Every structure is written in C-alpha cells, then in structure tokens.
Amino acid sequence: KKLGWAIVGLGKLALEEVLPAFGVAKHARLAALVSGHQDKALQVAEAYGLDPKNVYGYEMFDTIEDNPAVDIVYVILPNSMHAEYTIRGFRAGKHVLCEKPMAPTTDECTRMIAAAKRAGKKLMVAYRLRYEPINQKVIEMCRSKELGPLRTFEASHVQVTRAPNIRLSSKLAGGPLGDIGIYCINAARYVAGEEPVEVTAMMHQPHDDGNFREVPAGYAFTMRFPSGMLAHCDCHFAAAKSARYRVHCADGYIDVDPAFTYEGLELRVNREAGTTRLQVEPVNQFAAEMDHFSLAVMNDTAPLTPGEEGLADVRVIKAIEEAARSGRTVKIGA
C-alpha cells in the first residue's frame, strides 16, 4: 500500500532527489505539488504524471485539507519557512515530514511538536542517514560495544557553497552549522546514543569574501557526552567536499568516509589485527526515509526521527553558536 505525499517547495533537493525517489519507494506516491512557480510546478506534474488539479500555489496551500489523496506533507523549503508550513500542514489534517534543520530556533521546534500533538498527527524530521544501512551498522556496533567503549568521535562536513544560495542568507538558512554541521552533531548523538552536556566552539567569518557577508564560513566545535566520550567536529562552506567521521573506541576505530553523502558511503573497521571494509547493500536514502514514515503512519507507530530529534540538534546548534560568540563553554540542558 502507498500513502499520498504532497511535496512543498520545488528546489534543488526536491527536484533532484526526492521526486525521483518516488520511482523506487514502496509505500509513498506523489499526490500533490506546492510551489510558488506555477509554470515549473505544472511542468514537473506533467513529467511525473500528476493531474494538474493537484498543483497548489502557497496561497492555496491550506485547501490541501480538502484533498483526500494527500496523507503526508513533506516540507522542503528554506529553514525559516519550516515551522510555518509544518504547522499549517497539521492544521490541514495531514502528517508532516520536515527537512533538517527542523527550524532556526528551539521555540519554533517546540511549537511544531505541540502542533503535531494538538492535531493528533505525526511529525518526522528528514534525517535520511538514519534510514541508511552503513550508518545503521555503525550504530549497532557502537551500541553493542563491539570495539569496546567509545572514547572520541571526530567528524568533518565541508563543501564549497557560493552565492546565490539560501544557505548564505542569515534569514533563510543561516550558514554552515545548521546546514552541514548538523550532520556531525546528529552522527555524534546517534553514535554515542546519548545527549551532549556541554560544548565549546570557534567560528570564522572572513571579511574579504562576499559570500560570507551574513553568515560565518565555518565552525570548529567540541561536545562532551555523559559517558565521557568527547567529540570534535568542523563544518565549512569554502573547502573542497569532505563528509566523514571516525569513532575511536578502546579496541579499535571505525571510519565512515564518505559518511553523509547520498550514495557511495564506505565503512572500515580498524583493529590491531588490520582493517576490514564492510560491504553493505546500498539503498535510496530518500525512498527509505519516505517509506519509513508512510509505514509509521499506516501502522500508527512512532517514527525513528520525530520532532524531538530535530529539537535536540537545534538545541546543540544554539549552544555552539553561543559558545562561538562568547568564547565560553556552554552547558546544554542546564
């Protein structure tokens, strides 16, 4: 069985990754498009065999309430619009999958979670790597302490991002930390299986690069976990692509490089005796994520990455921003 999905926002991610993923999804089908550009939306509808009556402008979004073919709304808009469209999705009586980062502030995340509860609908945040087998294997190895206790975690997520791009706008997306640094934060949390208690951070905003008038170019930050695991991570918008992490344990270390990409992930386990590369059958991460949420809705089960998971990352992001600003260690949840 397939549930009907409405895609809200036809940007790069929606057009290049999410819409094609419906072709391989087992439990999700495209039921509606919501876009500010009617010509583009009608063209996309035609390409995917969608009746033009299921194409909405943003001003008509709330009337999706009357479309029984739509079960789930997938918000793929700039971060500053996530809360508004998620909450309107719930008011329209739909379940909502929202892109990461969940929202620019913890207040908005809290309001989104409350709106889901009020509506009696499900909210999931789009952490595609939790539905990907290599990251799942690492989580399993770390939970079972296959290489002994976790000692340190290191991650880098860097890429070249140039204007025009929503990611360089302080209002629309807010720079590298929420956009790509979030993968390092989320991975540290899912590998450790616990929440960081304090952070330190530095950031760099060059004065001689017009791309970074509004947002920092990069951050380096550390996180302390209750078990004693220490994490150190960096993210940057002006460095050649790298997306990897390493988990140092008492009896060996795990490398995932690349770790945060849509495909081609590689997992190596390093022990004193040598290195083993683990082969895992890859999946389409977007189809896997949409299928997971469809099944959670169909079976009335909790999704693996609910709103609370998005809020936990935004809480860490806010602490890192404050630590970078103040130059002080910032406690989380105190």
Ligand code: NAD
């Ligand atoms: P994009 O700039 O390509 O697309 C944004 C879309 O929002 C466009 O269709 C644009 O027309 C629309 N929009 C509506 N109102 C707008 C406004 N006021 N200003 C600018 N755009 C407006 O961005 P994207 O790369 O598709 O990212 C969209 C979201 O998806 C972001 O939240 C991003 O963090 C997330 N994302 C997630 C992943 C992932 O792997 N999970 C990857 C890329 C992006």
